[in-house]
Amino acid sequence: MRSYNRPGAARVALAGRRNSGARCGAHPNIETTPMPQSPPRLHRRPAPSQGTIRLGENPRKHSFAFLLLDRFTMMAFASAIEPLRLANQVSGRDLYEWQLVSEGKRDVSCSNGAVFRTDLGLEELSRDSTVLVCGGIDVAEAISKPVLNWLRREARRGAAMGGLCTGAWALAEAGLLDGRRATIHWENTDAFNEDFPDVELTRSVFVIDGNRLSTAGGTASIDLMLRLIAIDHGEQLANTVADQMIHSSIRTDRDSQRLSIPTRIGVRHPKLAQVIGQMEGNIEEPISPAALATEVGMSARQLERLFRRYLNRSPKRYYMELRLQKARNLLMQTEMSVINVAMACGFASPSHFSKCYRAHYQTTPYRERGTSGGSEAVGAPEADH
DSSP, X not given: OOOOOOHHHHHHHHHHHHHTTOOTXXXXXXXXXXOOOOOOOOOOSOOTTTTOSOXXXXXXXXXXXXXXXXXXXXXXXXHHHHHHHHHHHHHTSOOEEEEEEOGGGOOEEBTTSOEEOOSBOSOOOOTTOEEEEEOBTTHHXXXXXXXXXXXHHHHHTTOEEEEETTTHHHHHHTTOSTTSEEOOOGGGHHHHXXXXXXXXEOOBSEEEETTEEEEOSTTHHHHHHHXXXXXXXXXXXXXHHHHHTTOOSOOOTTSBXXXXXXXXXXOOOHHHHHHHHHHHHOSSSOOOHHHHHHHTTSOHHHHHHHHHHHHSSOHHHHHHHHHHHHHHHHHHXXXXXXXXXXXXXXXSOHHHHHHHHHHHHSSOHHHHHTOOOTTOOOSXXXXXX
């Protein structure tokens, strides 16, 4: 299994030793006495936390295979692998082992540019392995046919399958989430719902549905792994690992991945939050501001004043921005036609959609997609929609 020593760091250290004998500024005719070197320090003491949790005899070892897709998210990956390392450390046992996998056993770059060396190509794993697909930016482009075939094969052989951040997209593409509950990073939910209607997508930070696992990304991986550690070896070990990570609030699969609406908009007004929630839940068939106002027990004029006071825009304008934001996500993340995107975001015609989109993003949906379209409308809509 993998030893996580960085070869580059070792080369730097060796180079430093080779250059340590150079005497900068020493006169060639003057003999110098080398400084006495202290003996090398032997780091034999275990970390203070090593072996602090006692487990029964012969605890089960759990093997993980992390499939790294191009431009995967490092935070989600590190948040999954570090709890495993710490579980081994605090128990003083090899409870978990892991390998890094990539197509062709090639090095893989994550979204921040760091490059990871992998241990395996798309080879057979042990039957009790858990495969975790690490996704990130432009996940659909990072998934190849060999990867999909490998995921299907390992699933047939009995491996548990999971997706970190956008990794659930690969599992859904392979047909491994049909009829299952799953989650994915909130920014990808619109496109995921359009492409995979047979998957029951949730807004939870993580989901465990039988032997299918998924997280929303970021630190949500910590919460999933702590749950798996608790299942394998008990709550005490999971809580100790959380303390080691300074992870003071362990979330469950009932926690939402996004901030509450009042926190997100910076306004704690219950009726305003209620209206915005209705807007976010009704993009394809927008509700009129008058109907929204009636639903929360105020007049349309009162609702207008509420939005102007706290968000500096009208309810109609705010609603339009939500719809255009979803439209941009669909244009960037799916192959849906511009016409279908317009319909999915509540626009009656492509020309109206194009005018509103250009007014907000200073480009047309066709240029955003990188294609030419003949139905681009000329002109701009009013300042407030």
